[in-house]
Structure formats: structure tokens, C-alpha cells
Amino acid sequence: xxxxxPPVLPISTVQSxxxxxDVVAASVFRAFFNHINDYLRNGLSQRxxxxxxxxxxxxxxxxxxxxxxxxxxxxxxYFRVNYLFVVGCILAFSFLSHPFTLLLLLVLLFSWIFxxxxxxxxxxxxxxxxxxxxxETLGSLIIFSVFVIFLTSxxxxxxxxxxxxxxxxxxxxxxxxxxxxxxxEQEPATPGFLSFLGxxxxxxxxxxxxxxxxxxxx
Numbered sequence: 732x733x734x735x736x737p738p739v740l741p742i743s744t745v746q747s748x749x750x751x752x753d754v755v756a757a758s759v760f761r762a763f764f765n766h767i768n769d770y771l772r773n774g775l776s777q778r779x780x781x782x783x784x785x786x787x788x789x790x791x792x793x794x795x796x797x798x799x800x801x802x803x804x805x806x807x808x809y810f811r812v813n814y815l816f817v818v819g820c821i822l823a824f825s826f827l828s829h830p831f832t833l834l835l836l837l838v839l840l841f842s843w844i845f846x847x848x849x850x851x852x853x854x855x856x857x858x859x860x861x862x863x864x865x866x867e868t869l870g871s872l873i874i875f876s877v878f879v880i881f882l883t884s885x886x887x888x889x890x891x892x893x894x895x896x897x898x899x900x901x902x903x904x905x906x907x908x909x910x911x912x913x914x915x916e917q918e919p920a921t922p923g924f925l926s927f928l929g930x931x932x933x934x935x936x937x938x939x940x941x942x943x944x945x946x947x948x949x
Contacts (some may be wrong), residue, residue, distance in 0.1 A: 778816065779810050784810055784903075786907075792906065793905055799906075802904055802909055803901060805909040806903065809909065810903075814900045817900065821892050839879045843872055847868055850868075
């Protein structure tokens with residue numbers, strides 16, 4: 732008697748087409764926020780001591796407008812990260828004190844992120860059974876952005892907070908004498924704030940290459 736073993740069924744390792752766009756979008760989304768996190772950590776590591784910023788003995792009235800401008804340039808070069816942190820805190824306090832405005836801004840931000848930036852190109856947007864093309868989605872987001880920024884309190888609050896922060900930075904930079912500051916003539920080049928988009932784009936391209944037919948707008 733001869734016994735034959737049952738045929739071995741092949742195991743498919745190919746993912747379904749429906750799950751591939753979600754995997755790519757999730758990886759790009761993580762890369763996007765990882766680059767933001769790395770940039771913020773790198774920036775905060777370069778901040779100057781706050782005691783140096785608030786040293787009252789270093790304040791004096793500038794003799795002319797040109798001297799005030801020169802002081803501002805030198806102080807900004809030295810306290811750049813501290814100044815940006817102050818402006819960011821003013822913006823955060825302004826929006827936290829207006830919860831409805833903060834909610835509108837978050838809705839606008841996440842609308843761009845989930846409905847356009849990280850939505851795969853080959854996946855149309857479907858809302859309530861209606862399919863929106865890429866051009867219709869972009870146009871709707873632009874109109875919504877104009878409405879939120881210019882026709883609600885978001886724009887006025889954003890501009891007023893930035894103006895207050897800019898005024899504080901200019902006042903501090905003009906009245907603080909920078910003679911005691913050690914200014915490096917050749918500072919190491921730091922990547923710009925939007926440099927993480929390049930890293931996210933490269934990760935997106937790699938993910939798209941690994942998954943044929945899938946691409947993102949970054």
C-alpha cells in the first residue's frame with residue numbers, strides 16, 4: 732500500500748489591495764511627526780539660559796535707531812530659539828484661552844492632514860456616498876481655510892498673538908546690550924523648519940516604491 736501525503740496549499744504573503752494604502756499613509760504620517768519631534772528637540776537643545784535673557788544689568792537705552800537695529804540683530808542671532816519659544820508660548824496661551832478658536836484651528840489642520848496630505852493619490856475621497864476628485868477636495872479645503880482664517884476669530888487671534896510676540900522680541904532685542912554675549916561667527920547649520928517635509932517625502936517615495944500603485948502627495 733502506498734500512501735500519498737495531502738497536497739500542501741500555497742500560502743500567499745501578498746497583502747490585500749485595500750490594506751496597502753492604509754499602511755503607506757500610516758508610515759508617512761509617523762515619519763512626518765517624527766521629523767517634527769526631532770526638529771523641536773534639536774531646537775530646544777540650542778536655547779540659551781533664561782537667566783542670560785532676563786539679566787537686568789544688561790539692559791540700557793539705545794542711543795539711536797541704528798544702534799537699536801544692530802542690537803536686535805545680534806540678540807536675535809544669539810537668543811533665536813528663546814525668542815521663538817516666547818512667541819510660541821504666547822500663541823499657545825492665546826488659543827488655549829479661546830477654546831472654540833483652538834477647535835476650529837485643529838479641525839482645519841486635521842482636515843488638510845487626513846483628507847489631502849496623507850490620503851493616497853489613487854484613493855478618491857468618499858463622503859456620504861459622494862466621490863470627490865482630487866481637484867474638488869483641494870478646492871474645498873482652500874475655501875474652508877479661507878473661511879476659518881478670515882471669517883472667524885482664528886485669523887485675528889493669530890495675527891494679534893504674533894504681533895504681541897514680535898513686539899516683545901523687538902523691545903528686548905533693542906534694549907539689551909549684546910556686548911557680553913559670545914556670538915559664534917560660524918554656527919553649525921541647522922535645518923529649516925520645513926526640512927522635515929523632505930524626509931517625509933523620501934519615506935513616502937520609498938514606501939510607494941515598495942508598494943506599486945500607491946503614492947502620497949508629499
